[in-house]
Amino acid sequence: MNIQPAAFTHASGVAQAAPFLSVRDLGKRFGRTTVVDRLTFDIARSEFVCVLGPSGCGKTTLLRLIAGFETADSGSIAIAGTDVTRLAPEQRDFGIVFQSYALFPNRTVAGNVGFGLEATKVSSAQRHARVAELLALVGLTEHTAKYPSQLSGGQQQRVALARALALSPGLLLLDEPLSALDANVRSRLRLELLSLQRRVGVTALMVTHDQQEALAVADRIIVMNQGRIVQIGTPQQVFETPADLFVARFMGEMNAFTVSSVDDGRLWAGPLCMLRGRPAAAVPERAHLCIRPSAVLVGAEAAATGRSMAAQVRHMLYLGDTVRLSLAVPGDAGDVVHAELPSVRMSSLPRLGDEIAIAFPPEHVQLLADGG
Amino acid sequence: MTSTSTRRLAQALPIGLIALLLATIVGPIAALLLKSLMDRQGQFIGLGNFARYVAEPGLSVAIWNSVSLSSVSTILTIAIAFPYAYALHRSQIPAKGLFRVIMLVPLLAPSMLPAFGMIYLFGNQGVLKSWLMGHAIYGSIGIVSASVFHALPHAVLILSAGLASGDQRIYEAARALKASPLKTFTNVTLPSCQYAIISAACVVFVIVFTDFGIPTVIGGSINVLATDIYKQVIGRFDFELGAVVGMLLLIPALVAYLVDVMARRNQRATFSGRSVPVEPGASRGRDAALLGFVVVVGICILGIIGMALFGSLVRFWPYNLTLGLHHYEKAMSDPDELRSLVNSLVLASSTAIAGTLLVVLSGWMVSRKVFAAGMTQTLQALAMVPVAVPGLVLGLGYVFFFNNPANPLHILQGSMILLVLCTIAHFYTVPHLMAVGGLVKLDRETDLAAQALRSGPVATGRRIHIPVLGPTLVDIAGYLFVNAMTTVSALMFLFNAQTRVAAVAVVNMTEGSRFGQATALAVLVMAVCLLATALQMMARTLIVRRQTWRRPAS
Numbered sequence: 006m007n008i009q010p011a012a013f014t015h016a017s018g019v020a021q022a023a024p025f026l027s028v029r030d031l032g033k034r035f036g037r038t039t040v041v042d043r044l045t046f047d048i049a050r051s052e053f054v055c056v057l058g059p060s061g062c063g064k065t066t067l068l069r070l071i072a073g074f075e076t077a078d079s080g081s082i083a084i085a086g087t088d089v090t091r092l093a094p095e096q097r098d099f100g101i102v103f104q105s106y107a108l109f110p111n112r113t114v115a116g117n118v119g120f121g122l123e124a125t126k127v128s129s130a131q132r133h134a135r136v137a138e139l140l141a142l143v144g145l146t147e148h149t150a151k152y153p154s155q156l157s158g159g160q161q162q163r164v165a166l167a168r169a170l171a172l173s174p175g176l177l178l179l180d181e182p183l184s185a186l187d188a189n190v191r192s193r194l195r196l197e198l199l200s201l202q203r204r205v206g207v208t209a210l211m212v213t214h215d216q217q218e219a220l221a222v223a224d225r226i227i228v229m230n231q232g233r234i235v236q237i238g239t240p241q242q243v244f245e246t247p248a249d250l251f252v253a254r255f256m257g258e259m260n261a262f263t264v265s266s267v268d269d270g271r272l273w274a275g276p277l278c279m280l281r282g283r284p285a286a287a288v289p290e291r292a293h294l295c296i297r298p299s300a301v302l303v304g305a306e307a308a309a310t311g312r313s314m315a316a317q318v319r320h321m322l323y324l325g326d327t328v329r330l331s332l333a334v335p336g337d338a339g340d341v342v343h344a345e346l347p348s349v350r351m352s353s354l355p356r357l358g359d360e361i362a363i364a365f366p367p368e369h370v371q372l373l374a375d376g377g
Numbered sequence: 378m379t380s381t382s383t384r385r386l387a388q389a390l391p392i393g394l395i396a397l398l399l400a401t402i403v404g405p406i407a408a409l410l411l412k413s414l415m416d417r418q419g420q421f422i423g424l425g426n427f428a429r430y431v432a433e434p435g436l437s438v439a440i441w442n443s444v445s446l447s448s449v450s451t452i453l454t455i456a457i458a459f460p461y462a463y464a465l466h467r468s469q470i471p472a473k474g475l476f477r478v479i480m481l482v483p484l485l486a487p488s489m490l491p492a493f494g495m496i497y498l499f500g501n502q503g504v505l506k507s508w509l510m511g512h513a514i515y516g517s518i519g520i521v522s523a524s525v526f527h528a529l530p531h532a533v534l535i536l537s538a539g540l541a542s543g544d545q546r547i548y549e550a551a552r553a554l555k556a557s558p559l560k561t562f563t564n565v566t567l568p569s570c571q572y573a574i575i576s577a578a579c580v581v582f583v584i585v586f587t588d589f590g591i592p593t594v595i596g597g598s599i600n601v602l603a604t605d606i607y608k609q610v611i612g613r614f615d616f617e618l619g620a621v622v623g624m625l626l627l628i629p630a631l632v633a634y635l636v637d638v639m640a641r642r643n644q645r646a647t648f649s650g651r652s653v654p655v656e657p658g659a660s661r662g663r664d665a666a667l668l669g670f671v672v673v674v675g676i677c678i679l680g681i682i683g684m685a686l687f688g689s690l691v692r693f694w695p696y697n698l699t700l701g702l703h704h705y706e707k708a709m710s711d712p713d714e715l716r717s718l719v720n721s722l723v724l725a726s727s728t729a730i731a732g733t734l735l736v737v738l739s740g741w742m743v744s745r746k747v748f749a750a751g752m753t754q755t756l757q758a759l760a761m762v763p764v765a766v767p768g769l770v771l772g773l774g775y776v777f778f779f780n781n782p783a784n785p786l787h788i789l790q791g792s793m794i795l796l797v798l799c800t801i802a803h804f805y806t807v808p809h810l811m812a813v814g815g816l817v818k819l820d821r822e823t824d825l826a827a828q829a830l831r832s833g834p835v836a837t838g839r840r841i842h843i844p845v846l847g848p849t850l851v852d853i854a855g856y857l858f859v860n861a862m863t864t865v866s867a868l869m870f871l872f873n874a875q876t877r878v879a880a881v882a883v884v885n886m887t888e889g890s891r892f893g894q895a896t897a898l899a900v901l902v903m904a905v906c907l908l909a910t911a912l913q914m915m916a917r918t919l920i921v922r923r924q925t926w927r928r929p930a931s
Contacts, residue, residue: 103820107820107822111844168830169826
């Protein structure tokens with residue numbers, strides 16, 4: 006899952022070297038709604054950071070604040086050590102790619118890529134060379150003379166990417182760049198985008214609501230909810246040790262049961278239980294015990310643990326690679342646990358109503374606060 | 378020019394445009410309102426003038442005549458326009474393009490031309506006079522029939538837009554639910570274009586209610602508000618009563634405008650952007666009936682215009698039917714009439730050039746949100762006002778506003794510039810919306826992308842927006858040119874001997890019983906408009922052909 010080289014991995018929320026992009030206490034309100042609520046984070050040079058969150062969480066406003074399309078109500082933004090908070094967009098050093106591609110319909114591929122260069126002092130020979138170089142970089146050399154309406158969505162987004170890089174910006178802003186594309190094109194372009202960013206060495210900030218995308222390309226992920234940062238970390242940190250149930254659920258399916266009782270140093274929640282570990286470990290209000298469906302053991306594997314329980318198959322979803330089971334566990338509460346297992350490891354599919362053994366490996370049971 | 382001075386100039390643009398629209402639209406209407414509330418000495422007397430007007434014997438009859446004749450004309454126009462538009466969009470009749478073009482012809486002529494055609498057909502010496510069974514064409518019958526003819530293309534255009542935006546999937550759903558064609562028509566088609574019908578009815582009502590040319594030519598002794606305002610101001614120099622009639626003319630136009638705005642607002646919610654265009658199925662009986670109807674209407678349109686053309690070529694109707702250019706020669710050898718035609722060309726060209734510049738500027742500022750939200754909204758609101766203001770009302774407002782010696786713009790009084798400004802203001806709304814419509818299709822993020830590439834708003838306007846607008850620019854210029862050529866109402870109060878235009882001259886000549894020459898001049902105006910429209914089509918085709926990027930991949 007993780008492709009990032011070690012050099013780009015940062016263990017903590019704050020980058021190690023002098024940050025390339027530095028955001029401090031950034032705030033923005035529209036009327037009475039606070040859209041961006043005192044955000045603080047740093048991004049290192051050449052780092053690829055994804056801002057991830059549900060729609061309306063303020064991630065796009067954050068991007069527009071960094072670009073200068075919106076003016077901050079409070080806080081500051083610095084790019085490469087320069088405070089740009091009050092500067093107009095054209096005075097800031099960035100390139101941008103939009104979900105809608107936003108290509109100029111009346112210009113060819115080369116005309117789009119060269120648009121920003123035309124206003125500079127570069128000679129036309131240099132400009133043509135630069136445009137050719139960029140188009141080679143995104144693999145569109147043979148489409149130079151075409152117009153945007155003659156290109157596929159994936160090709161249009163490659164043009165937008167080359168156009169954004171034309172002025173060699175220090176910072177590349179990406180606003181849901183892959184969301185409008187078909188699933189196959191999206192996953193291919195995701196890899197291209199990543200390798201391009203590595204080759205060019207540009208610092209990238211990408212806004213997305215797709216957690217798969219963020220996990221796949223980001224060096225670090227900033228998870229946002231309701232205008233605030235909920236968690237900053239590497240994809241692995243965010244997925245495996247989510248800050249709360251909101252982050253956990255946003256990153257993927259999660260079985261969660263509200264903690265119902267505490268005794269003998271154990272927490273109980275539905276069918277799950279957990280040792281409290283150190284005696285002082287405080288249980289947050291509205292706490293949940295959670296386990297990923299893929300961590301639930303089923304059948305012989307469960308029985309082998311010696312701590313399995315019998316559960317009844319209520320629903321089954323066959324998803325090709327995996328099978329997802331909804332399992333009713335014994336008890337009056339009517340709790341249902343979801344389990345996901347690779348279909349190749351199942352000799353035969355269970356039938357509805359079958360009783361099978363399930364078990365919850367204690368190392369995968371997490372205690373999480375409710376969160377947003 | 379340095380970038381700061383460019384920016385300063387760019388920031389002065391919207392303020393200058395707002396000031397211009399205030400002076401040419403809001404100022405005159407405010408002056409008219411004030412005038413209606415004052416006595417001759419300039420003292421405020423509240424509704425005194427209105428009371429005086431109502432008390433005048435016979436004058437309040439004009440209100441009734443205007444309302445009743447406009448209502449009847451509206452109902453008839455919609456009754457003809459709906460099946461016509463339906464045939465163009467929801468049937469498989471042949472030669473749809475031809476019938477579409479025929480319907481547009483009346484737009485190219487002054488409103489007097491159909492009235493002339495009617496008179497040659499049904500007048501005292503008309504060839505088909507017997508068809509009226511003893512009734513006279515002069516009066517209600519003439520006003521209503523010429524008004525229907527004049528307003529028909531506007532109604533067909535609006536209803537066509539409504540019928541073209543239907544959704545095929547809803548018709549498939551209706552068939553799947555086993556609904557009969559009649560039930561589908563009453564339950565799907567009619568509701569889906571009810572707002573277009575309301576909108577068309579409003580537009581037609583206002584056109585008929587405020588038209589000046591038709592009742593002057595064919596109204597006989599029937600008094601309507603539109604001619605009354607003229608009699609009060611020009612005939613009796615009673616400016617205060619003229620202002621009162623102006624306010625009365627403004628009220629229904631304003632009501633119709635508000636109804637239309639509300640209908641449009643509702644309409645937006647009923648249609649999704651993803652609807653599938655309707656593909657009418659085959660139905661012999663329906664198509665035969667609709668074809669018959671469309672042919673009859675088409676023949677009527679061409680017949681009435683053809684009759685006016687024939688009348689203009691006849692030496693002495695109806696006694697000497699020798700054909701020739703007698704009336705044309707006579708009209709054009711009169712220096713006053715020749716000057717009026719030249720004036721019309723000057724007015725129409727200046728309106729087309731200056732007006733296109735202005736509406737493109739305002740349409741660009743509004744659609745691309747170039748400046749602060751307050752300025753954008755002010756511009757949009759100002760640009761929407763003229764559509765609710767009848768030409769006569771605007772023209773009279775101009776008299777009060779620019780005649781006032783206290784107004785520094787007083788110097789424009791009596792000049793061609795004032796006529797151009799008034800005509801641009803009168804027809805501002807539609808081309809402004811055309812410019813907005815031509816630009817909103819372009820994604821807003823395109824401008825942000827350009828900005829990120831260090832291109833300022835003016836540079837982006839030049840490099841991206843103007844090329845995207847392309848053919849719409851030509852359409853806007855054509856619209857302004859044709860309307861400036863054919864309009865009478867707003868200019869009736871503003872012209873003098875030096876600035877009189879051809880359409881106004883047509884009205885004057887009718888009053889002076891030079892009927893044949895009046896018809897000839899009206900035909901000349903139409904010919905100029907036909908030529909201009911042909912040029913517009915050619916320019917449009919050339920632009921579209923050059924802009925290869927408009928063509929999608931094959």
